[in-house]
Amino acid sequence: MMxxxxxxxxxxxxxxxxxxxxxRKGQLFRWLLLIASxxxxxxxxxxxxxxxxxxxxxxxxxxxxxxxxxxxVVAPIAGVGLFYWRWAPSAGSIGVTLLGLPVLGLMATGAxxxxxxxxxxxxxxxxxVVALGVATGLFAGFGRVRPDASFETRFxxxxxLYWFALxxxxxxxxxxxxxxxxxxxxxxxGAITSLPxxxxxxxxxxxxxxxxxxxGVTSYLAGHRPRRTALGAGVIVLGAAxxxxxLAAQVGSSLAVxxxxxxxxVVPFGLMIERYRVAETVDRRDLRAGLALPVAVxxxxxxxxxxxxxxxxxxxxxxLDWQYLTNAPSRFAEQAxxxxxxxxxxxxxxxxxxxxxxxxxxxxVYLEEYAPENRTSRLIRINIxxxxxxxxxxxxxxxxxxxxxxLDMGLGSILVAGMTLSLLILPIVIISSREAIRAxxxxxxxxxxxMGATRWQTVRRVVLPEAMxxxxxxxxxxxxxxVGEAAPLLMIGTATTAFSVPGSFTDTASAMPLQIYAWSELxxxxxxxxxxxxxxxxxxxxxxxxxxxxxxxxxxxxxxxES
Amino acid sequence: xxxxxxxxxxxEPGFLTETAGNTTRERLVRAFFFVCAFLSVVTxxxxxxxxxxxxxxxxxxxxxxxxxxxxxxxxxxxxxxxxEWIPSRQLFGVLEFVSATxxxxxxSSIIALPFGLGTAIYLSEYANPRMRTYLKPxxxxxxxxxxxxxxxxxxxxxxxxxxxxxxxxxxxxxxxTIPDLGAFNLLSASIVVGIMIIPMVSSISEDAMSxxxxxxxxxxxxMGATKFDVSIxxxxxxxxSGIFSSFILALSRAIGETMAxxxxxxQQPNLVNPLNPADYFxxxxxxxxxxxxxxxxxxxxxxxxxxxxxxxxxxxFVITLAMNLISDVITERYREQYE
Numbered sequence: 001m002m003x004x005x006x007x008x009x010x011x012x013x014x015x016x017x018x019x020x021x022x023x024r025k026g027q028l029f030r031w032l033l034l035i036a037s038x039x040x041x042x043x044x045x046x047x048x049x050x051x052x053x054x055x056x057x058x059x060x061x062x063x064x065x066x067x068x069x070x071x072x073v074v075a076p077i078a079g080v081g082l083f084y085w086r087w088a089p090s091a092g093s094i095g096v097t098l099l100g101l102p103v104l105g106l107m108a109t110g111a112x113x114x115x116x117x118x119x120x121x122x123x124x125x126x127x128x129v130v131a132l133g134v135a136t137g138l139f140a141g142f143g144r145v146r147p148d149a150s151f152e153t154r155f156x157x158x159x160x161l162y163w164f165a166l167x168x169x170x171x172x173x174x175x176x177x178x179x180x181x182x183x184x185x186x187x188x189x190g191a192i193t194s195l196p197x198x199x200x201x202x203x204x205x206x207x208x209x210x211x212x213x214x215x216g217v218t219s220y221l222a223g224h225r226p227r228r229t230a231l232g233a234g235v236i237v238l239g240a241a242x243x244x245x246x247l248a249a250q251v252g253s254s255l256a257v258x259x260x261x262x263x264x265x266v267v268p269f270g271l272m273i274e275r276y277r278v279a280e281t282v283d284r285r286d287l288r289a290g291l292a293l294p295v296a297v298x299x300x301x302x303x304x305x306x307x308x309x310x311x312x313x314x315x316x317x318x319x320l321d322w323q324y325l326t327n328a329p330s331r332f333a334e335q336a337x338x339x340x341x342x343x344x345x346x347x348x349x350x351x352x353x354x355x356x357x358x359x360x361x362x363x364x365v366y367l368e369e370y371a372p373e374n375r376t377s378r379l380i381r382i383n384i385x386x387x388x389x390x391x392x393x394x395x396x397x398x399x400x401x402x403x404x405x406x407l408d409m410g411l412g413s414i415l416v417a418g419m420t421l422s423l424l425i426l427p428i429v430i431i432s433s434r435e436a437i438r439a440x441x442x443x444x445x446x447x448x449x450x451m452g453a454t455r456w457q458t459v460r461r462v463v464l465p466e467a468m469x470x471x472x473x474x475x476x477x478x479x480x481x482x483v484g485e486a487a488p489l490l491m492i493g494t495a496t497t498a499f500s501v502p503g504s505f506t507d508t509a510s511a512m513p514l515q516i517y518a519w520s521e522l523x524x525x526x527x528x529x530x531x532x533x534x535x536x537x538x539x540x541x542x543x544x545x546x547x548x549x550x551x552x553x554x555x556x557x558x559x560x561x562e563s
Numbered sequence: 564x565x566x567x568x569x570x571x572x573x574x575e576p577g578f579l580t581e582t583a584g585n586t587t588r589e590r591l592v593r594a595f596f597f598v599c600a601f602l603s604v605v606t607x608x609x610x611x612x613x614x615x616x617x618x619x620x621x622x623x624x625x626x627x628x629x630x631x632x633x634x635x636x637x638x639x640x641x642x643x644x645x646x647e648w649i650p651s652r653q654l655f656g657v658l659e660f661v662s663a664t665x666x667x668x669x670x671s672s673i674i675a676l677p678f679g680l681g682t683a684i685y686l687s688e689y690a691n692p693r694m695r696t697y698l699k700p701x702x703x704x705x706x707x708x709x710x711x712x713x714x715x716x717x718x719x720x721x722x723x724x725x726x727x728x729x730x731x732x733x734x735x736x737x738x739x740t741i742p743d744l745g746a747f748n749l750l751s752a753s754i755v756v757g758i759m760i761i762p763m764v765s766s767i768s769e770d771a772m773s774x775x776x777x778x779x780x781x782x783x784x785x786m787g788a789t790k791f792d793v794s795i796x797x798x799x800x801x802x803x804s805g806i807f808s809s810f811i812l813a814l815s816r817a818i819g820e821t822m823a824x825x826x827x828x829x830q831q832p833n834l835v836n837p838l839n840p841a842d843y844f845x846x847x848x849x850x851x852x853x854x855x856x857x858x859x860x861x862x863x864x865x866x867x868x869x870x871x872x873x874x875x876x877x878x879x880f881v882i883t884l885a886m887n888l889i890s891d892v893i894t895e896r897y898r899e900q901y902e
Contacts (some may be wrong), residue, residue: 026791030689036681037690040761041701047716056840085874171632232611362599370596384603389887390880391819392852394610396858412794423606430603456592484709487821487851491858491872505738511712513822520715520826528719536712547707551700
């Protein structure tokens with residue numbers, strides 16, 4: 001077809017016309033390709049704008065709200081952005097990091113707080129952490145006393161210690177009686193939680209989260225700072241957390257919330273500044289300029305809130321507000337919230353992370369570092385790539401048939417949901433981890449073997465640390481996919497709407513995508529264009545956060561690999 | 564220096580002296596890694612076993628062998644040739660679902676194949692490196708948005724917009740009557756499925772096009788060909804096996820896609836003709852949507868309807884697995900080899 005076109009063109013006497021015609025065709029083709037490339041992205045962008053407008057209702061605020069918001073929030077951020085763009089380009093990434101880390105920290109501590117207080121209960125959590133700490137301490141002590149103990153001895157001792165810390169002598173059913181179990185000896189964790197005196201919520205969080213974090217900060221700083229400074233920093237962390245708690249209690253929140261907010265924001269912020277100060281590549285002036293962005297954003301938001309409060313300005317009546325995040329679903333759109341589904345999603349994700357990370361990385365290590373070139377290895381490789389193409393709904397049937405029918409685990413429980421989603425994303429985790437491990441240069445392995453290291457020592461000390469950013473990137477992307485999956489959960493009978501927070505991992509719970517599915521079947525306008533839109537925005541924000549963390553990790557990793 | 568192999572944790576001498584590769588720890592670690600890797604094979608067997616076992620109880624031929632009474636089973640021929648799905652009347656004709664699935668495949672491929680292929684050509688032949696670094700992650704976002712969200716978009720935004728557009732066209736253009744678009748319809752479901760599989764087509768096709776050696780392009784240019792000629796006449800034929808395998812993979816994704824079609828295409832079985840555009844204006848139930856309906860209905864039941872879930876699932880699994888294998892074979896066997 002092509003040649004015919006050019007033939008007719010060259011048949012023309014003037015050579016210029018041949019050139020013109022070809023160029024026009026080429027230009028048209030180029031434009032068509034450009035349109036094709038952007039059609040999907042643009043249409044998705046338009047849909048996202050619609051859903052954000054529906055969820056946030058930005059046009060419902062008082063008239064005076066817009067100029068106030070513009071002046072207090074938008075203008076400072078725009079100013080700082082212009083400054084970075086024009087005068088300090090290298091400060092921009094520092095600023096974004098310094099702002100993004102506390103935000104991430106806040107999300108992480110929020111999830112921790114929900115799990116510790118609403119799901120497990122602070123007493124159980126306290127017992128768990130203390131028992132784990134005692135066992136770890138005893139195990140380390142054993143290593144000190146008997147440094148030349150063989151691996152087998154250490155293995156048995158470790159198993160014994162952790163078993164008694166967390167499980168105790170197992171409960172045994174008594175035959176022919178209704179008394180189901182008898183406990184020979186409670187675990188350390190059980191003993192602590194059944195003590196008559198248990199710490200209050202803020203104290204439990206203080207001892208289990210604030211103190212370890214403070215100790216961690218101290219030990220990190222002790223690596224390159226004087227001992228006194230490091231100790232001081234640890235004490236400052238404890239003091240700041242307490243002060244934050246007291247401040248929060250003053251303004252009507254609780255001590256525990258204040259503690260964790262400080263822990264999640266101030267500590268990552270401070271540690272990042274410390275890393276920048278230590279790094280030789282970072283200019284001090286850039287660091288100071290980088291501080292401008294978090295200051296502008298946080299200062300602007302606080303100023304806006306204070307001004308609106310004092311002047312009595314009403315902001316937009318968004319569907320997505322604090323109440324939406326903390327309420328249970330309701331028949332009435334105004335009171336409906338996503339809290340139980342959010343908690344359910346977090347708990348399912350905890351199971352998924354605990355299962356997929358070790359198994360996925362382990363499988364990738366086997367295939368890349370251990371596997372001999374034989375039929376079994378080839379079978380495993382082909383099998384994994386095919387598993388990645390199995391529809392998610394089929395994994396749901398696997399969960400239904402295997403976990404629920406065969407193994408008789410509870411219909412729709414969080415554990416089954418987590419295990420099913422783990423099976424679903426394992427192939428993805430394995431494939432991306434394999435790529436990360438393969439990218440580790442062979443010279444590093446040879447150097448390690450040359451020093452007499454065994455294979456496991458090489459894997460642990462050389463290969464895994466080097467491949468870790470790539471592995472984390474792949475894992476986070478896979479987790480982001482699992483957060484949004486609904487079909488397998490429907491198959492295993494997970495509740496589409498849950499009105500209360502699950503009490504344990506064997507309870508049934510909803511998940512965010514299921515809640516969205518359930519709501520989207522309600523025909524009323526305020527649900528379709530309000531409550532569901534807000535749920536979609538929450539889900540998309542969670543996913544985009546995970547995706548951007550993964551992309552940042554990948555970029556850092558790539559730049560390091562090139563240098 | 565100790566003669567016994569000591570622990571390496573935190574002790575440099577141990578790190579240096581331990582050379583034996585078959586200590587207990589090395590064997591234990593290796594066994595753990597092997598179990599992790601082998602778990603994937605176990606998963607495959609578990610999928611096949613679960614689906615086959617439960618589906619066997621559904622079909623009459625095999626159900627008797629498993630001790631399922633004849634009233635509770637369905638003849639396999641009836642299942643694979645029937646056009647009606649009415650469980651209450653013991654009618655289990657899966658073709659009613661298959662027709663809707665085919666309609667989704669046809670509809671979404673009309674969007675995804677040209678757009679995905681165009682994107683791939685643009686990325687591989689036209690885009691500068693800077694454009695590529697922004698465009699590729701943006702395309703990945705298309706595949707990363709949860710399918711529930713796509714279903715919501717189709718139901719709440721795309722269907723009303725299309726409805727308004729079609730009725731406006733019907734009013735203004737004489738002699739053209741467009742049927743009313745139902746609240747649930749195959750059209751908007753196909754559109755969102757098409758959008759979400761664009762990145763599958765584009766990324767695999769682009770890999771295949773990037774693998775075409777530059778010599779071929781230079782030869783084309785040397786003979787006076789334009790960029791258009793080279794793209795259409797040289798790069799696409801050279802990368803055709805990769806392009807086809809990307810098409811197949813994307814279509815297999817469309818077949819297995821669940822939430823978007825469940826929300827947007829509706830929850831009532833309807834026999835449609837995938838090649839008749841008018842049928843896309845109605846609600847229909849693809850295989851995956853049918854599975855959701857059965858699973859969210861009376862899941863506690865042990866009857867034929869519950870078992871039919873696994874029969875549909877087995878059919879779906881076999882189809883998608885076959886498509887994935889075919890795509891593998893195409894890339895392996897028909898790949899143009901360049902030295």
